[in-house]
Amino acid sequence: MRISELSRRSGVPSATIKFYLREGLLPAGRATAATQAEYSEAHLRRLRLIRALIGVRGLTVNATREVLNAVCEYEADIHQVLGLVLGARPVGEAVRSDDGPGAPDVNALVAHMGWQISEYAPARRVIAETLESLRSLGADFDWRTLIPYAQLARQTAVLDLDQLRDTDDLVERAERAVLLTVLLEPALLALRRMAQEHESALRHGT
Amino acid sequence: MRISELSRRSGVPSATIKFYLREGLLPAGRATAATQAEYSEAHLRRLRLIRALIGVRGLTVNATREVLNAVCEYEADIHQVLGLVLGARPVGEAVRSDDGPGAPDVNALVAHMGWQISEYAPARRVIAETLESLRSLGADFDWRTLIPYAQLARQTAVLDLDQLRDTDDLVERAERAVLLTVLLEPALLALRRMAQEHESALRHGT
DNA sequence: GCAATTAGATACTGGCACTATCCAATATGG
DNA sequence: CCATATTGGATAGTGCCAGTATCTAATTGC
Structure with missing residues (x-):
């Protein structure tokens, strides 16, 4: 899963996902190339947890x-x-x-x-x-x-x-x-x- | 009681008290002159309540x-x-x-x-x-x-x-x-x- | 008189949670 | 195999919010 799909499935803008990556809330994806990373279901769960903790x-x-x-x-x-x-x-x-x-x-x-x-x-x-x-x-x-x-x-x-x-x-x-x-x-x-x-x-x- | 005493007794900076006055959290004091107003014990209580609601x-x-x-x-x-x-x-x-x-x-x-x-x-x-x-x-x-x-x-x-x-x-x-x-x-x-x-x-x- | 204080207005600060832009490096589809 | 879109990463900017700072003119108390 790349960042756009992570964004689509979570409803969180990709700019915000990048922000969470920067801030160390979300672990980096598995890098497959200099400008490519792979995100897992665990990332999606984590992202939803982050939104719940911050938003709710x-x-x-x-x-x-x-x-x-x-x-x-x-x-x-x-x-x-x-x-x-x-x-x-x-x-x-x-x-x-x-x-x-x-x-x-x-x-x-x-x-x-x-x-x-x-x-x-x-x-x-x-x-x-x-x-x-x-x-x-x-x-x-x-x-x-x-x-x-x-x-x-x-x-x-x-x-x-x-x-x-x-x-x-x-x-x-x-x-x-x-x-x-x-x-x-x-x-x-x-x-x-x-x-x-x-x-x-x-x-x-x- | 003037603003400096209100500030001293409440521990809230007078700039902040003015801010609360501007924002309508604290009713204006009884004006005695163009640059003078009188504050009561009720103002002090109200101010403490404000600080509790915002701070605590x-x-x-x-x-x-x-x-x-x-x-x-x-x-x-x-x-x-x-x-x-x-x-x-x-x-x-x-x-x-x-x-x-x-x-x-x-x-x-x-x-x-x-x-x-x-x-x-x-x-x-x-x-x-x-x-x-x-x-x-x-x-x-x-x-x-x-x-x-x-x-x-x-x-x-x-x-x-x-x-x-x-x-x-x-x-x-x-x-x-x-x-x-x-x-x-x-x-x-x-x-x-x-x-x-x-x-x-x-x-x-x- | 004169230093200190005041009300009131305006402008500024710092923190926070994003958001936008740019760039070089890919991926993709015709 | 090349044009177009997407991506990761970096940097800078936005909007909001609570509070602060500064300035001015008026007033007070010694």
Whole structure:
């Protein structure tokens, strides 16, 4: 398959494919001559995955590259892949996320849930920032308010990990891990918003 | 309070505050002279809310303006505010989200859950796109797989709406609705990621 | 009076995700 | 076997967006 067919079958302009090649998101095709390269079905799958991560999930090109590299390098170890995808392992410039304002609250929450979470997990910082914002806005909302949400998150994670059970192919399982952790995020938020609309209608008349 | 004090107390550069004024995110202060305006505590709160929506949640300036306008216009009716924040009512160029590829699956899911969801809800499109992406990537994942996630989303929404009960002040309740629907989103995703890390560790040795 | 500050307008910056153009080297079909 | 189209690779440009910088004229507080 040459680039024009790859473009046609994926719906991605060839200029954009070249851009992804340049950026290292898509591995180069097998060169058959100075101005000719052969692309495989794997390239097509990878390309669709890239578009999903960037278009549906809204990742940046850099974040997408890191996720894809994680999938390739640690395809054998699903926990490693998850760790890298989740940012648990320091990838680039590692920044500890367990100090700074709000960190004690996050630690309290993590401890209350009995979770073992890396100090480098960016999720820590996200929660700390959210709590800090809510506090500065005067909402009476602290880490204790998050406990029932955390319990629901735990049930969601159990669902997620269950999906990974019955797959043998390593690459496929690693990709599936990416899909479930990263690609599902906007859909989960969308479900919550629909549920809010429903619940709000229930409580306020029609 | 003049702009320099507003800047100092919020930590936002005055050039950026001027930018928000220009963009209509922040209402103009009470002008006391041609080159003098007075800002109130409400401006400070609003400014912090803007920073939270843009910085923590990652909204664009345009999306932030729409959310803030919704809060101001419909502060009396929490369901209206939620509707506008969730995009249920057509705000700008209304696009029906209940057709196109993937829409039948979304309808099936919504019907299965017994939800009443506006045809204009952007959440419909998000879920349709996600399902479509997953399908084109070859994952055996359809709307039925989303059912348990939807049930968890429903429990989350119940939690959300419970938070809105005991607040009398209209503006405060409207702002709280925004905080809970919009600002909590990254925190919920972060909780899920931490829960995944924990669950993954549980299942794969250490 | 006079340095410091301000509102408001205009122009600029930097980052990002592409997109367009060009070139030399092929491939293809009549 | 040659004319035309396509390709890989490099380089430069586009459009958007969030924020910054600069300038001017008016005003303030010492």
